[in-house]
Amino acid sequence: MxxxxxxxxxxxxxxxxxxxxxxxxxxxxxxxxxxTPLTAVIGKNGSxxxxxxxxxxxxxxxxxxxxxxxxxxxxxxxxxxxxxxxxxxxxxxxxxxxxxxxxxxxxxxxxxxxxxxxxxxxxxxxxxxxxxxxxxxxxxxxxxxxxxxxxxxxxxxxxxxxxxxxxxxxxxxxxxxxxxxxxxxxxxxxxxxxxxxxxxxxYLSYFYPDAARQIPQAGIQKHLNLHGDNVGNVVQYLERNHPVIIKRIFDDISKKIPGIGTIKTYKDEITNNLYLLFEDKGFAKPFTQQQMSDGTLKMFCYMLLLQDPEPTPFICIEEPENGLYHKLLETLAFEFKSHATGRKGGSQVFITTHQPYFVDALAPDEVWVLEKNDDGTAMIKRASEYPYVQEMADEGQPLGALWYSDYLDAR
CATH class of the missing domain: 3.40.50 (Rossmann fold)
Structure with a gap:
């Protein structure tokens, strides 16, 4: 890779x-x-x-x-x-x-x-x-x-x-x-x-949930595009060609997002429109992608991206935490890390974030801190280079908590 x-x-x-x-x-x-295979850049807004x-x-x-x-x-x-x-x-x-x-x-x-x-x-x-x-x-x-x-x-x-x-x-x-x-x-x-x-x-993600809510025309597509508006086409491709992978994705989503049951595609034979159907365990009728929450759609698209049978060599995502429940962030970080460091040769993953819960799942060598100089330009430093940070991480202190407590502040 x-x-x-x-x-x-x-x-x-x-x-x-x-x-x-x-x-x-x-x-x-x-x-x-x-x-590192997974690299995260953290910093304040405007850094x-x-x-x-x-x-x-x-x-x-x-x-x-x-x-x-x-x-x-x-x-x-x-x-x-x-x-x-x-x-x-x-x-x-x-x-x-x-x-x-x-x-x-x-x-x-x-x-x-x-x-x-x-x-x-x-x-x-x-x-x-x-x-x-x-x-x-x-x-x-x-x-x-x-x-x-x-x-x-x-x-x-x-x-x-x-x-x-x-x-x-x-x-x-x-x-x-x-x-x-x-x-x-x-x-x-x-x-x-x-x-x-x-x-x-x-793969540079310009994903936004409203794009994933669009109803595409039926027709298989192998890879998720940068906006995520072909998510139904990718699911259709995986259902036909990689049923084991899509079942694994559906099972993972069901475990990670409470209430979500099965997920499948439905083709309208009159319009040729392709719908994703999400079955909620508390309702008799399934929901389409147009009715799903931002967080559910975003998590689902990330899982599709990470389970691609032919992964891209480099994934770059800006602030993946937007719209996600905070308890899902550490899970998502582990998913990215597992993909980047997996034996089967996944993708190198580059993330920007300002969410400590996401950073809690990472090691000091994987995190870079971006700050502004007095003249308004940026400086960057690896988290492991800050005093005491590596030692405290080795003792079990989560990195996001250290960042929140200002240990990752050059000033």
Whole structure:
């Protein structure tokens, strides 16, 4: 399973410069602990949690479109609204350190996005680096290195900077990421193609309950979409192709949400509409998704996502606690953690939250605390790095309670 081991975001909204985990190209971070399979970012309102979530979304959107479109997507408001206030002349920089599988050498992707003379967003620089085979130490070498759209790519599975026979000069449009174009040449650039596929497979949840209440047309769909409005289609697919999995989901939901009995799909033969029917143990007639509570629909969609037979490599969810009963939050955290750390190779899960009950289920290494500096920019720190926190957690003190008691406060 591919996994992000480190992340750095610079000059993106309130995120002037934050780094998480291990980044092989950074002398200060190359020996840091990698990100865990489940990572949670906590912090007060306005601390920048949404900016981290959106930075993932921005990079993913850049894979599907040109930079200007990505800058305006999802209400971002254009490039000028994304740059950190007071640093308009500096580019946005995003660094991802990831490993395609446990046995593969990590790859570091670095991109800088600025503006051209017309004020349009362009790629200033783009670089992919990896260590040589059997090299455990030292800085990795480039296999893609572009400045202002011009530079070199080293073709093949293992070619790196210094291999003159595998070096190829390229010149590409600065309105799009180079890896989008180069990934199409899979035989020449398999590592670039794999990295692009990794990002395009991310699941960034923009779920809201009213979307899940929509009545879709019948027709199977394999995966839950980002808004959750195809939940009935996914259930229909699982009923036909994975009856054991859907029965397990239904049983789990019945145990976790009091009153819920069986759940099944119903197709209206006249309209071709597809309904989810939730049988409540206290009522004779079942309820449709239009009548279910926000919390029930959200919990049901998360269970579908986590039980996907072909899981996405990376799941990012902003504040999953919204609309959920507080006693379900620790259960949900354990579900995410079990999925991320499971032997069958689930997804890496990245969560932002401000709910202590959710954090109670997590370990100090899994939690990062985001706070604001005096100048309004953000700083981030692993919970295990705060004084006494690891020791108290080892003694059985729940982490959410320590956060509530201000042990996770830099000031």
């Amino acid at each position: 591919a996994q992000i081991e480190g992340l750095r975001i610079q000059n993106y909204r309130t995120l002037n410069d934050i780094a998480m985990g291990c980044i092989a190209t950074d002398l200060k971070l190359r020996f840091a602990k990698p990100l 920048g949690k949404s900016s981290i979530f959106d930075a993932f979304g921005f990079l993913a959107d850049c894979m599907d479109s040109d930079l200007e479109t990505a800058c305006n997507a999802k209400g971002r408001g254009g490039y000028d609204k994304l740059v950190t206030n007071g640093r308009e002349n500096d580019p946005i920089r995003i660094t991802i350190n990831y490993r395609e599988s446990h046995n593969d050498r990590p790859i570091t992707y670095e991109v800088a996005i600025g503006k051209d003379k017309h004020g349009l967003p362009i790629v200033k620089s783009e670089r992919l680096r990896q260590r040589e085979k059997n090299q455990r130490h030292g800085l990795p070498k480039s296999f893609l290195n572009l400045e202002n759209g011009k530079g070199m790519v080293w073709v093949g599975d293992d070619a790196l900077e210094g291999d003159e026979l595998q070096r190829k000069a390229v010149e590409l449009s600065q309105q799009k990421l180079a890896i989008v174009s180069l990934a199409e040449q899979f035989s020449e650039n398999p590592r670039i193609a794999e990295f692009k596929s990794f990002i395009k497979a991310w």
